[in-house]
Amino acid sequence: MIFRQLTHDDLGCASYLIGDEEAGVAAVVDPRLDIDEYLRLARYLGVRIEHVLETHNHADHVSGHGRLVAATGATIHIHRDAAPDYDHEPFDDGWELRIGALTVRALHTPGHRPEHTAFALIDRARSDEPWAVLTGDTLFVGDIARPDLAVDTEEGARGIFHSLHDTLMRLPDTAEVWPGHLGGSLCGGPGMDLKVASTIGFERANQELLRIADEDEFVERTTSALGPQPPNFRNIVALNRGPLVKESVEAHPLTPRQVRQARADGALVVDVRTERQFDEAHIPGAVSITARRAGFGSKLAWLARPEQPLVLVGRDDGDAVAAAHLAGAVGLRNVAGYLAGGMTSWREETLDVERTERMTVPELHERWERDRDGLQILDVRERSEWDDGHIPGSVHRPYHDIRGVPEGIDPAGPVAVVCGSGQRSAVAASLLQALGAGRVIHVVDGGVPLWEREGWPTERSVTS
Template identity: 75%
Template sequence: MIFRQITHDDLGCASYLIGDEDAGVAAVVDPKLDIDGYLRLARYFGVGIEHILETHNHADHVSGHGRLAAATGATIHIHEEASPDYDHEALADGWELELGAVRVRAVHTPGHRPEHTAFTLTDTRRGPEPWAVLTGDTLFVGDIARPDLAVDKEQGAHGIFHSLQDKVLALPEDCEVWPGHLGGSLCGGPGMDMKVSSTIGYERAHQELLAIADEKEFVEQTTASLGPQPPNFENIVALNRGPLLRESIEAHPLAPRQVDSHQRDGALVIDVRTELQFDEAHIPSAVCITALRAGFGSKLAWLADPEQPVVIVGRDDEDARQAVGLAAAVGITEVAGYLAGGMTSWREEKRRVERVTRLTVDELHDRWESDRDSVQVLDVRERAEWEDGHIPGSVHEPYHDISDVPEGVDPDRPVAVICGSGQRAAVGASLLERYGAGEVIHVVEGGVPLWQRRGWPVDAPGTTEA
């Protein structure tokens, strides 16, 4: 039997190549947009990819089913309620597919989306019971799927409750759980683990939500603290429902003069280098989203209008081209091009650059403690993080909601932008500068959690300032 998990680490997505080497046949479940890995594995194992299985119309990333079907001639299978606008074979609960000795069975598990389907895997050479279940966006390692991406959140939560209790958790205790997402995805909650797999028995024993037998209580708990919905998700769902995307996105190299021209015409310039490189020198009004750490695509999708042209600035051309691929995976395909030669070419032409001041958490505290009026603090974390504790007197605005200088921030006074680690603060600082704040400070090497661990003053429900 062939079984391989292939991840898209930037988005926290997992896909699977399954099949039978002896029979020479394989299928791919939930393919990512970059299909080269599946084709390489298929050649390595000497199998043909004849089937593509989708657990649902994905809301957080663009599927590679169109490209993979074009490359292999494989049939795309998805639940009948998905109603895609492309050639496919509709499946229903109980549908089965034989890949040599491997039997795949569809288990309709609505909730995250009405068409959502899990797939159990049985190796008939070894036994009749399923040894694994590809749970898609129903059950994750350490968490469950969010219920609010296709229907009313309460309706979705009721659906997930029955899908889990009546179907997924009815599988054998030792059945392996292989999810559609790992930690970092926006399709689940904060409990999602980076671990790649688990078992039904372990998740049942260690997930508090799975122990809730009362449906009303389950719905209340799963809908009480939902985070922001994945950015651009309606556009991504529309792309995944078809027509099929068969070609890759090509980006063209641009000279500095062309970048300047595109920017004046309304293009959004995205600098994908490290935060340190951005802070030291960047193109005026550029937005800092490093592509060298996980989450680039999600951050970009929060900020970029799918119809707005984007220009990518990297350390070099290869960096930029890779970022273009990551952008396409979240439906950002209007790429005007990338700065040829990276930021070096801009500097060689002696074009104007901007810089962002950097302060460590300790340095910010020293300045804040000596004179609180000397610096404003903008906290760009999510609402739940803010409510767990924040610096007294700070202003709150999640980085992805910054579309102007936030209310409560004086653009003519120094403002320090802080998050949990310094990464989101880099994005927030660049946006604040873009919208006209005069002296922007990027808080680095930690954030509010480090401030709290130092024992310095925080405001939070039930606490008072020290």
């Protein structure tokens, strides 16, 4: 039997190639947009990809099902309630697909989305019991799915409760859990683990939410602390419902003059180099979102409108082209191009650049102690992080909600932008600069958690 997990590290997504080597047939479950690795593995193993199985209409990444159909002629299978606008074979709960000695059984698990389906895997050469279940976006390692991306939040939570207790938790304790997402995805909660797999028995014994037997208590617990909804998820769902996306995003080289004109015409210029490189020198008005760490696509999806042209600036052409593919994976397909030659070409033409002042957390504390009235602090973490503890006198605005200079911040005065590590503050500092703030300071090498560990003063929000 063939079983391979493939992860998309930037988005925290997991997909699977399953099949039977002797039968020469395989299927891909929840394919990512970049399909090259599936094709390479199929050639290496000597199998044909004849089926594509979708657990649901994804809300966080563009599926590669259209590209796989174009490349292999495979048939797409998805639950009847998904109602996509492309050729497919719909199935219902209990449907089975035989791939040689492997049986794939559909387990309808609504909640995250009404059509959501998990797939139990049965190796008939060994047992009639499922040895594994591909749980998609219902059960993760260490957490469960969020219930608010398709239906009323309470309705979604009740659906997930029954999908867990009436379906998944009735599988054998030994059944392996292979989820559709790992830690870092927007589709789950903070408990999601970076581990790639678990078992039904381990999750039942060690996930607190799975031990809640009362449905109302489960609903209250799972809906009371939800993070903000990603603004781009409806656009991604629409792309995944069809017509099929069969082409990857292509980015074209642009001269510095063309980049400058594109920005004047309303394009979002995104610098994908490291935060330090950005702070040292960047194109005026550019936004810093490094593609050198996981989460580039998710951060970009928070800030860019689907119809807004994107111009990407990298250390070199390779950086920018790779970032364009990540943009396409989150449904941002309007890439106007990239700065040919990277930032070096801009500097060689002696064009204007901006710089961002940097400050460590100890330096921030020293300045705060010396001049509390003269230094503004903007905390750009999520609301739950802010409520748990923040620097006295700071102003709060999550980085992805910065559309203007936040209320309480004087754009003419110095403002230190802080988060939990220095990564989100890099994005926020660049946004403030683009909005015209005069002296923006990027707090680096840590954030509020480091401040707290040093024992310096913090405040907690009073919540009802």
